[in-house]
Amino acid sequence: MTDCILFATLFATYAVxxxxxxxxxxxxxLFSLPFVLAETLILLTSSFTCGLGMLAAxxxxxxxxxxxxxxxxxxxxxxxxxxxxxxxxLVADGNSWQRSGFLSAFFTLVGTHGLxxxxxxxxxxVLMVQLxxxxxxxxxxxxxxxxxxxxxxxxxxxxxxxxxxxxxxxI
Amino acid sequence: MSSAKSSLSGxxxxxxxxxxxxxSLVLTLxxxxxxxxxxxxxxxxxAAIVFLALVxxxxxxxFFLHLGAEPKPYWKSLVFIFMAVVVVILVGGSLxxxxxxxxxxxxxxxxxxxxxxxxxxxx
Numbered sequence: 457m458t459d460c461i462l463f464a465t466l467f468a469t470y471a472v473x474x475x476x477x478x479x480x481x482x483x484x485x486l487f488s489l490p491f492v493l494a495e496t497l498i499l500l501t502s503s504f505t506c507g508l509g510m511l512a513a514x515x516x517x518x519x520x521x522x523x524x525x526x527x528x529x530x531x532x533x534x535x536x537x538x539x540x541x542x543x544x545x546l547v548a549d550g551n552s553w554q555r556s557g558f559l560s561a562f563f564t565l566v567g568t569h570g571l572x573x574x575x576x577x578x579x580x581x582v583l584m585v586q587l588x589x590x591x592x593x594x595x596x597x598x599x600x601x602x603x604x605x606x607x608x609x610x611x612x613x614x615x616x617x618x619x620x621x622x623x624x625x626x627i
Numbered sequence: 628m629s630s631a632k633s634s635l636s637g638x639x640x641x642x643x644x645x646x647x648x649x650x651s652l653v654l655t656l657x658x659x660x661x662x663x664x665x666x667x668x669x670x671x672x673x674a675a676i677v678f679l680a681l682v683x684x685x686x687x688x689x690f691f692l693h694l695g696a697e698p699k700p701y702w703k704s705l706v707f708i709f710m711a712v713v714v715v716i717l718v719g720g721s722l723x724x725x726x727x728x729x730x731x732x733x734x735x736x737x738x739x740x741x742x743x744x745x746x747x748x749x750x
Contacts (some may be wrong), residue, residue, distance in 0.1 A: 457710040464714040468721035493659050500651050507644035507691055586673060608691045618655070619680035624661050624673060 457571075465615050467620065468564040474624075483558070483625020486551060488542075494613065495538050502531035503611040506604045513600050515583045516592050521600075524613035527585050528607070532577050539570050562621065569617060572610055579603050647690025664705040 464593030474483070489607055543563070546552065553563040586596055658679040661667065667675055688694040688707075697703055733741060742748075 457706055460710050461713055461717065464720075465719050465721075468718040471718070471722055472725040487731070489659065489663060493655075496655055496659075497652070500648070500655065503687070503691060504644060504648040507647075510643070511641060511644070605692065608687065611691075612687050615655075615680050615683050619658060619676050623658060623676050626662055 459609070460613075462566075464618075466561075466568060467616065470561040470565045470621065473557040478556035478558075480559070481551060481554045483562075483621070486546065487622050488578040488621065489626055491538070491542065492618065495504065495535055496618050498531050498538070499611050499614050500536045502528045502535065503608055505531065506607045510600060510604050513587070513592055513597060517563060518551050518587065518591055521592070522584060522587060525580060525587070525619070529577060529580050532573060532580070532607075536570060536573050536577070539566070539573075543567070543570075566621065569610065569613055572613075576603070576607055576610060579606070643690045643693075647686055650686045650690070651683050654679050654686065 505524050505528045509521050509528060512520035512524055536553055542565075546559075551559055553560045574616075580603060581594070590596070658676045661672060661675055661679075666672075694703055694707055
């Protein structure tokens with residue numbers, strides 16, 4: 457919940473600084489909507505497969521749990537890779553966070569979300585190893601629940617990033 | 628494969644995850660095509676996609692995070708509502724204050740543009 461408040465402050469900052477492009481490019485010129493749609497669909501699907509993994513784990517089905525979480529991990533990594541290519545393209549074109557207030561706010565907001573995704577992937581990897589080596593147990597179920605909660609929450613935040621940053625930018 | 632029907636709330640079933648997934652998919656694609664096909668413009672479009680985002684939020688909260696489906700006491704829902712209150716104050720307050728500051732610190736040229744825009748003068 458406090459993480460949500462953290463993101464809310466970043467959203468507020470972004471909302472305030474949206475127009476401060478300092479003569480530089482605005483969102484409309486920078487964002488490629490099909491690309492962002494791909495990212496969104498990937499993350500949404502990963503949230504779904506994470507839920508499937510939880511169902512499998514609860515049914516004590518170790519194999520399917522590992523497969524589902526594995527797919528979730530791959531989708532999450534794909535999302536991160538896409539996001540990193542977008543960032544590096546922006547910086548290479550000279551539109552880094554130093555270019556304008558708008559870009560500073562953009563990189564902070566979306567970058568923080570990306571960092572959360574990366575940490576979530578690490579967490580997921582660790583739990584998958586635990587699942588592989590020790591099988592399903594009560595403590596592991598609790599950890600998987602926490603991790604899947606975190607992963608769903610990241611998708612929720614992305615809904616708003618998608619809407620407020622990318623779609624609004626293109627209006 | 629696991630298709631456990633959950634009689635215990637706070638947990639999911641294959642049905643809830645699939646429904647949530649399909650609904651979120653529809654809402655996301657809906658918002659996306661609203662923007663790319665310019666079905667509405669300007670303020671209406673913004674309101675439309677924000678509405679879709681909020682609906683998707685509700686969908687994901689209910690189907691993925693099982694918020695609102697828990698048995699009493701409603702701790703999860705309560706914590707969430709409190710967080711929502713804090714967020715509204717933070718974000719709404721920031722926007723209000725910054726807009727107000729923006730208005731009060733305009734330079735003379737800004738004031739001219741503002742009056743022209745406000746009164747609808749055509750150049």
